[in-house]
Amino acid sequence: MAAEPRTRKKVTTKKKVMRRSGKSPEIRCLLIPTDGETLVLPLSTMSEVVDITQLQSADDTPPWLLGQVEWESRQVPVFSFSALINGRDVGELSSKSKIIILKSLSESARVPYLGLLLGGVPRPVTVKEDSLVATGDEKKSLGVYRRVTIEEQDAIVPDLDRLTHLVTHATLGALPITQLDA
DSSP states (O other), X not given: OOOOOOOXXXXXXXXXXXXXXXXXXXXXXXXXXXXXXXXXXXXGGEEEEEEGGGEEOOSSOOTTEEEEEEETXXXXXXXXXXXXXXXXXXXXXXXXXXXXXXXXXXSOSSOSEEEEEOSSOOEEEEEEGGGEEEOOOTTOOTTEEEEEEETTEEEEEEOHXXXXXXXXXXXXXXXXXXXXOO
């Protein structure tokens, strides 16, 4: 009788990523107040903050897509994060409102940047491995990667890939699903 070949189970252990200094990595981020939510994004995704007075409104678009702004000789679509994930109206925009230009982090040549309506002044924060606590997303909101608490403040880590996809399709006319059924 032939013996069955033995298979070895690969044992994996979770390793902490350490820098040469022996400390856990830190990511320099921005806490970005939008018109209802606070986002946390790596500092490297931010390009510039511009005035909303340059906003050119768009017709036949979802209410969360506010229009486009010209930035560095290109048209950048501008959206309201809160209106998108909460399905509510944006309301009146003040002439003092600002837009943050973000790198879309996608391979899309059509929409390499996104404009996000701000609700205040972004502030820098250093995110360490133990300073970010996941709090869950019971609503499974579209465009939300994870809800977290950082420095005792609730924040959202947005899904920039999904947001780029939604904004691209809304801007160019072929609109995908924009909300999940409960």
